[in-house]
Amino acid sequence: MIAGLKQIPITIITLVLFASATQAQTIKGVVSGKDGQLPGATVQCPATGQGATTDLNGNFTLNAHATGKIKILVTYIGHESRAIELDVKKGINDAGIIQLEPGSQVKEVLVKGTMAPSQLKALNIKKNSLAIMDVIAADAIGKLPDRNAAEAVQRVQGVAVARYHGEADAATVRGTPFAWTSILFNGNRLPSANVMGSRNSVLDAVPSEMIQYVQVAKAITPDMEGDAIGGSINFITRTSPAKRQLNVSAAAGYNTFSKDGTYNGSIVYGDRFFKNKLGVMVAAAIWNRQWGTDAFDVTYNTGLADVKQKNSISTVMLKRYMGKRQTYGANLGLDYTFNAGNKIFLRGLMDKFNDIRPVYESYIDYNNSQYQYNYRYSHYQTVLNGAELGGEHQLSPKVKIDWTLSNYYTKYFLETPPTNSNKGLPISTFRQKINGGFSNLSSDGKRYWDFDSPDGKGGMPGAFDPGLRDKGEVMDASKLLLQQLVIAQLDTREEDKTAQLNFRYNLNSKVHLKAGVKYRHKDRSGMYGSSIVYLAGASLGIPQSPALVPLSQLQRTDFPMRGGFFKGLDGNYDAYAIDPLTKQQLFDLLDTATLRKNGFMNVTSKTNPTNIYNGTEEVTAGYAMAEIDASEKFKIVAGVRNEYTTFTLHGTKAVTAGTPATVTLSPVSVNNTYNALLPMVHLKYSISPQANVRAAYTRTFVRPNFSDLTPGESVDNTKNPITITKGNMDLKPTFANNFDLMGEYYFRNIGLLSGGVFYKKIKNVIFSNRVNYQQEGQNYTLTQAQNLSDAWLLGMEAGINKRLDFLPGFLSGLGVELNYTFINSEVKPTGTYTTTLPNQSKHLFNSILFYERKGVMVRLAGNYRGASVESINQQLGRDFFTYTDKNFTVDASATVNITASIRAFVELNNLTNEPLKVYMGNRNRVVSNEWYGSRGQAGIRWDIIK
Known part of the structure; x- marks a missing residue:
C-alpha cells in the first residue's frame, strides 16, 4: 500500500502532461458579484440542457457539445440572471469573470447590509448541493459572537455543542454521541488528540477567522468520509480571492x-x-x-x-x-x-x-x-x-x-x-x-440530600450547609x-x-x-x-x-x-x-x-x-x-x-x-x-x-x-x-x-x-x-x-x-x-x-x-x-x-x-x-x-x- 501511495504523484504528473496535449470543448469561468466570487451559482446552456454549478471559489466547468456561437444562462439567488453569448472553439474556452448584479428585491440590503452577502452564498451552496447539508459562510461567522470553530456551528439546525468552562469545544449533529460526527478539514478527517481516546475532534484550538465555509452534511454522498453516523462538519479554510x-x-x-x-x-x-x-x-x-x-x-x-x-x-x-x-x-x-x-x-x-x-x-x-x-x-x-x-x-x-x-x-x-x-x-x-463531626447525618451515619435520606435528614440542594456540629x-x-x-x-x-x-x-x-x-x-x-x-x-x-x-x-x-x-x-x-x-x-x-x-x-x-x-x-x-x-x-x-x-x-x-x-x-x-x-x-x-x-x-x-x-x-x-x-x-x-x-x-x-x-x-x-x-x-x-x-x-x-x-x-x-x-x-x-x-x-x-x-x-x-x-x-x-x-x-x-x-x-x-x-x-x-x-x-x- 505504501508503494502504491508513492506512485500517486507519478500518476498525477502523467495525467497532467496528457491533459496539456488534449483538445476539448470545455467552457470554464468564474461567477462573481459585488462581494467577490459567488459559490453555488447555476450555469446552464439552454439549447443543450447542459448545466454546472460553481464551486466554493465561484469557478465552473461546463461541457459543450458543439463549436460556434453558444448562449449560456447564469442564475443566483438574490441576483439578476445573466445571459451571455460565447464563441466556443475546440479545446478549453475561458469565459473569464461573469459579473452578476443584485436583484431589485435585495439590492438595498446587499449594498448597505452587513450580513446578506454571506447568507446568499450559504443558501446557494445549500440549494445546489448533492448532499443534505447546511452551510455557514465566513462573513456570517464573523457577525456572531463566536470565537472558535465549535461555537461557529452551534447556530446550525440540528447541531449541539459541548461547553467546557464556558466555551464550546466540540460539536455533534442530530443528537448522536460526539464521536459519531465526522469533523473534517477541507474534506479530510481531522486527527483527534482527545484525552479520553475518543475520535471526536476538539475544536477550541481553531479560531473562527481561519474558516471560509462550514458545511454541515446530515446525509452524506459516497465521495465523503463514511464514518459519520450523525453527519459530518467540514471546515473549509480560506483560499485566495479573485482580487486583492x-x-x-x-x-x-x-x-x-x-x-x-x-x-x-x-x-x-x-x-x-x-x-x-x-x-x-x-x-x-x-x-x-x-x-x-x-x-x-x-x-x-x-x-x-x-x-x-x-x-x-x-x-x-x-x-x-x-x-x-x-x-x-x-x-x-x-x-x-x-x-x-x-x-x-x-x-x-x-x-x-x-x-x-x-x-x-x-x-x-x-x-x-x-x-x-x-x-x-x-x-x-x-x-x-x-x-x-x-x-x-x-x-x-x-x-x-x-x-x-x-x-x-x-x-x-x-x-x-x-x-x-x-x-x-x-x-x-x-x-x-x-473533630466535631457532622450534625445532619442520616440515621445510617451517611450524608444525603434530604430527598434521598431515609429519615429526611440531610442537606438542601441549592443552599449548601456542611452541617458541622462545631460551627467554628x-x-x-x-x-x-x-x-x-x-x-x-x-x-x-x-x-x-x-x-x-x-x-x-x-x-x-x-x-x-x-x-x-x-x-x-x-x-x-x-x-x-x-x-x-x-x-x-x-x-x-x-x-x-x-x-x-x-x-x-x-x-x-x-x-x-x-x-x-x-x-x-x-x-x-x-x-x-x-x-x-x-x-x-x-x-x-x-x-x-x-x-x-x-x-x-x-x-x-x-x-x-x-x-x-x-x-x-x-x-x-x-x-x-x-x-x-x-x-x-x-x-x-x-x-x-x-x-x-x-x-x-x-x-x-x-x-x-x-x-x-x-x-x-x-x-x-x-x-x-x-x-x-x-x-x-x-x-x-x-x-x-x-x-x-x-x-x-x-x-x-x-x-x-x-x-x-x-x-x-x-x-x-x-x-x-x-x-x-x-x-x-x-x-x-x-x-x-x-x-x-x-x-x-x-x-x-x-x-x-x-x-x-x-x-x-x-x-x-x-x-x-x-x-x-x-x-x-x-x-x-x-x-x-x-x-x-x-x-x-x-x-x-x-x-x-x-x-x-x-x-x-x-x-x-x-x-x-x-x-x-x-x-x-x-x-x-x-x-x-x-x-x-x-x-x-x-x-x-x-x-x-x-x-x-x-x-x-x-x-x-x-x-x-x-x-x-x-x-x-x-x-x-x-x-x-x-x-x-x-x-x-x-x-x-x-x-x-x-x-x-x-x-x-x-x-x-x-x-x-x-x-x-x-x-x-x-x-x-x-x-x-x-x-x-x-x-x-x-x-x-x-x-x-x-
Whole structure:
C-alpha cells in the first residue's frame, strides 16, 4: 500500500502532461458579484440542457457539445440572471469573470447590509448541493459572537455543542454521541488528540477567522468520509480571492467573572500575481482572554455494597478556576493556474491553544470526616498543524481529475513543572481533620440530600450547609497539612497522512460519473490516567518521618476573590476561599531534594504503564457514484463507498498478585481489520426554481474509539472480587442505516423555509460494560467496552430565515432566524431497561432576532440544548445515570458601518450568566454546577483593500 501511495504523484504528473496535449470543448469561468466570487451559482446552456454549478471559489466547468456561437444562462439567488453569448472553439474556452448584479428585491440590503452577502452564498451552496447539508459562510461567522470553530456551528439546525468552562469545544449533529460526527478539514478527517481516546475532534484550538465555509452534511454522498453516523462538519479554510483584499480587526473586552480584560485581533490578506495565475491568501488571528469558573461538585458512594446508601454523599467540593486562554492561528493558501484546465493549490494551517488554569479546590469529605484542600497549576496545550497539496485538471470535455496529499498533526499535552523530570499536572493536597463531626447525618451515619435520606435528614440542594456540629471548626491554613503531591500525566498525539484521487466522467449531458480512491495512515500515541504519586511518610504512619507541613508555613499568595466567591449559590462560602501556594512554591515542593527533606515517598502505582499505548491505523477507501438528471427537475445521485480499516496497537499488561502484592508487567499488542460497505442514494426534485424536496438513504458507520481498543490490561488479584480492566480488540464498528426526507423553499428576499424528518437504525452500539462473574470459585469484575445493543433514532427539524421587509420604513430591517430539532432515540444496554443515546438531547432550538438596514446590523441570539444522558451505569440503573441539564444561552452582536471601509462591532456572550449543570438521576442530585459569568468585547474592522 505504501508503494502504491508513492506512485500517486507519478500518476498525477502523467495525467497532467496528457491533459496539456488534449483538445476539448470545455467552457470554464468564474461567477462573481459585488462581494467577490459567488459559490453555488447555476450555469446552464439552454439549447443543450447542459448545466454546472460553481464551486466554493465561484469557478465552473461546463461541457459543450458543439463549436460556434453558444448562449449560456447564469442564475443566483438574490441576483439578476445573466445571459451571455460565447464563441466556443475546440479545446478549453475561458469565459473569464461573469459579473452578476443584485436583484431589485435585495439590492438595498446587499449594498448597505452587513450580513446578506454571506447568507446568499450559504443558501446557494445549500440549494445546489448533492448532499443534505447546511452551510455557514465566513462573513456570517464573523457577525456572531463566536470565537472558535465549535461555537461557529452551534447556530446550525440540528447541531449541539459541548461547553467546557464556558466555551464550546466540540460539536455533534442530530443528537448522536460526539464521536459519531465526522469533523473534517477541507474534506479530510481531522486527527483527534482527545484525552479520553475518543475520535471526536476538539475544536477550541481553531479560531473562527481561519474558516471560509462550514458545511454541515446530515446525509452524506459516497465521495465523503463514511464514518459519520450523525453527519459530518467540514471546515473549509480560506483560499485566495479573485482580487486583492486586506482587512484587519482589533477588539478589547471584559469578563464579568474574572474581572479582567480580553483582546483579540486578526489580519486577512489576499492577492493575485503573475497575470492572475498565482493566488495568495494569508490569515492570522490571536485571542487572549482571562476567564474564571466556580464549580460546585459532588461525588456519591455508588461503590458501597448497601444499595440504599449508593446515593449518599461522599464529598462536596467548591472549586474555582481562574486562568488565561490563548488562541493563536495562521492559515496560508496558495494556488497557481497554469491554464483554464489545470491548477494546483497548497494550504497550510498552524493553530495553538494554551489553557492556563490555576485551580483551587476545597472539599468536605464526609466519609473520612475531614477537609481537603488542593491547589494545582494546569497548563494544557493543544497544537494543530497541517498542510495539503492538491490539483485540479480538465483532461478532456468529459474527464476531470482532482487530487490531494495532506499531512495533519495534533497534540494535547501537559509540560509542568519545570523542576521535575516527570512532566505533567502538579497537584498539592492538604487535609485537616474535622473533630466535631457532622450534625445532619442520616440515621445510617451517611450524608444525603434530604430527598434521598431515609429519615429526611440531610442537606438542601441549592443552599449548601456542611452541617458541622462545631460551627467554628472551619478550614484553617495552620491545620491543613500537606499529605500528598501528584503529577498527573497527559500526552496524546495523532498524525494523519492522506492521499486522495478523484475522477469525474461526463457520460452524456444527463449522466455524470465520479469515482475515487483514498488512503490514510494514522500514527497515534496516548497517555492518560497515569500519575506520579508522592505521600508523606507521616501520613503513612512511618516512624521518624518529618512532621507534616501546614499550608501556613509555605509561600502563599492571595486567593483570587474577583468580586466574590460562589455568588451563584445561596449563602456565604468565603471560609472556603483559602490563600493558595504560589506557583513557584508548588513547583519547588516537587524538587527531589525537597521531597526527601519533607519525608515524601514515591508510591506511584506499578500499573501506570497500562495507561500508555501507541499504534497505527490504515484506511483504504474507494467509491463510485453517478449523478443522473432523470428530468429537468428530478436528479438522482447513487453510489457506493467502501472503507477497509486495519489497526495495530501496542501497550502493557499488568498483573497484581501475591502477599505482599507484586506487579508483573508484560508488553502486549493487538490488531484487527474490518470492512465497511456503504451504499447511498439521494433523490432531489425541484418543485420550482425556489423549492426542492430531497430524500436519501445512506449507510454510514463509526470506528471504535482508541480508548476502547487499547491493549493495556490491569488485573488486581489482591481485591475480592478480582478486578480486571482492559480494552477489546474484537469490537465491531457501529453501523447505521439512515433515512432522510427534507423540503426547502428559498425566499426571493434572502431567506429559507425548511423542514423534514430523519430516522437511523443503528447496529453494534459500543458501551463500557461491567460484568461480575465466577470462575473456579473466584469472583471477578471485568470492565471492558462491548458491542452490547442495537438502537434507533427518530427526529424532525424545521427552520425559517425570513427578512420582514414587507414592514414599513424603519421596521423593514427586522428579520428572524428560528430552527427547532426534535430527536428521540432508544438503546437497551441490558435486558432490564432502555435509555437514549449518550449526548442526545430531545430538544434543540436556535432563535435569532436581527435588524439589518443602512449599514447597521444587530443580532440577539438564543441557543437551547435540552437535557442529555452523559454516562450510563449499567449495574445500578437509571437512578445512577449522569445527565447534562438543559441549557439556554443568550448572545448578542452589533455592527455599524462608520465609513464604506470601517466597521465598529460589539459582541456579548452569555448575557444571562447561564450555569451548566450535571446531575445523577434526579435534577436535585447535583454532580456539578458551574458558573462562568458574561463576557463581551468591542472593536473595529477595517477593510483596507476590498
